[in-house]
Amino acid sequence: MALGFVPPPAPAPAPFALVDANNFYVSCERVFDFRLHARPVVVLSNNDGCCVARSEEAKALGIRMGQPFFEVRDLLAQNRGVALSSNYSLYADMSRRLMAVIGQFSPEQEIYSIDESFLRFTGFGHWDLTAHGRELRARVLRWTGLPVGVGIGATKTLAKLANRLAKKHPDFREVGVCNLLDLSPAQQAGYFAALAVDDVWGIGSRWGARLQQRGIATVAELQRADVDQIQRQFNVVLAKTVLELNGISCLPLEEAPPPRQQIIASRSFGQPVTTLAMLSEAVASHTARAAAKLRQEGLQAGLIQVFAGTNPFKPEAPQYHPGATVPLSWPTANTTRLLKAARVGLRHLFREGYEYKRAGVVLLDLAPVGAVTGDLFAAASVVGTVGTIGTIGAVCEVGAVGAVGAANAACAASPERRERLLTVLDGINTRWGRGTVRFLAEGLVQPWQMKRQRMSPRYTTCWAELPVAVSG
DNA sequence: TCTGGGGTCCTAGGACCC
């Protein structure tokens, strides 16, 4: 017997695209310096330590992601290669432009990283998404100068995989777009059988090796794997990956970034540090940087962790990697209070007799300003709670370079005045560059600062460093 | 001589409580 009501077919789930720039940092540099074209180029990590971006020519020389620079210096020199320090002001600004153009191709966009963006195509049923992807690619190149790859699939994981094919596979590399929805199941199976399992988003080398031990070496084999068994032997994350490979969407598009859980600021030193005084300067500098980021995002921290470490690549030297956690007596975004707390943590963990190579701070227990109860005893604490970590009364040892008087005045002043001082300080540093006005505790000479000897100009964010066009 | 930095999530195990 037929029922009177036939439910309408469920709408087809919306497909995803993943767009990302090729060799992003290198491509940013090439936009402004034609001499970098058609030769090996690498961009180095902080401290000019490792290669974190490589041009195709550099990859062809066998230079690996994350490879120490000193290992490839000669090889690069022999091949007319160029190594550049990373220029984050430039990359962040280029990223902003890139994301704006990509966002013109769907109202649903997730900015996933500095050079990657997901799009979702809800209600694009009648569109030729492959052509849409080609137009995106052409417009990004025209408007920003950056080459991108486009992968399209039924889930985020499949879109990521398609993006990989778009960049690597000869069938797609020319157009730079791979749309899995265009392929028959048999064609798709052919490509997936040729891809290694650790080409899948979320599967690194460790799990790749473990999967291989269990006879799962290719993407096609992982796609056919038993989900429950994967969940038991690995975890729920990998089980979701298997579902996603089968077109069942488990990872939603995150258009608004989830609330941040922590802010980390740390650096390796340009040269080893042995004294508490110098370590203290470095930690103060990282704390000030983390605090500025905290305010920029409208957050307060309830906890600060300080850590330091010796050089793990020198195992013959005594190793020490301590950390200390200091709770704030109430949440704050005030640099002076955080500096005081960080200093307490550092004094606690510091031991003589080690060559420190790195230090940093983590801000935790983050909450939006206003979401947490204010300090009931703020006014009284200047005199009333000296001795407790982070009380205002103990903070006034800290001045500021270039604004010493103001900083000290504000330190003892009302909460409103202290807040205003920090706003002014942040404004100056945003306008004139980080460190223009800084706290005395951060040090004047800063001999521990990282190496950065190969920086390109901040072509798009600094008036003094704009590229100049010369005729003739 | 020379080896980055900033994030997230999951799980296991211990502490603690009733």
Add this chain to the structure above:
DNA sequence: TCTGGGGTCCTAGGACCC
């Protein structure tokens, strides 16, 4: 002689990402 069990919270460690 004999010593529970379940729940929650926290942390450390391990995995992943770019």
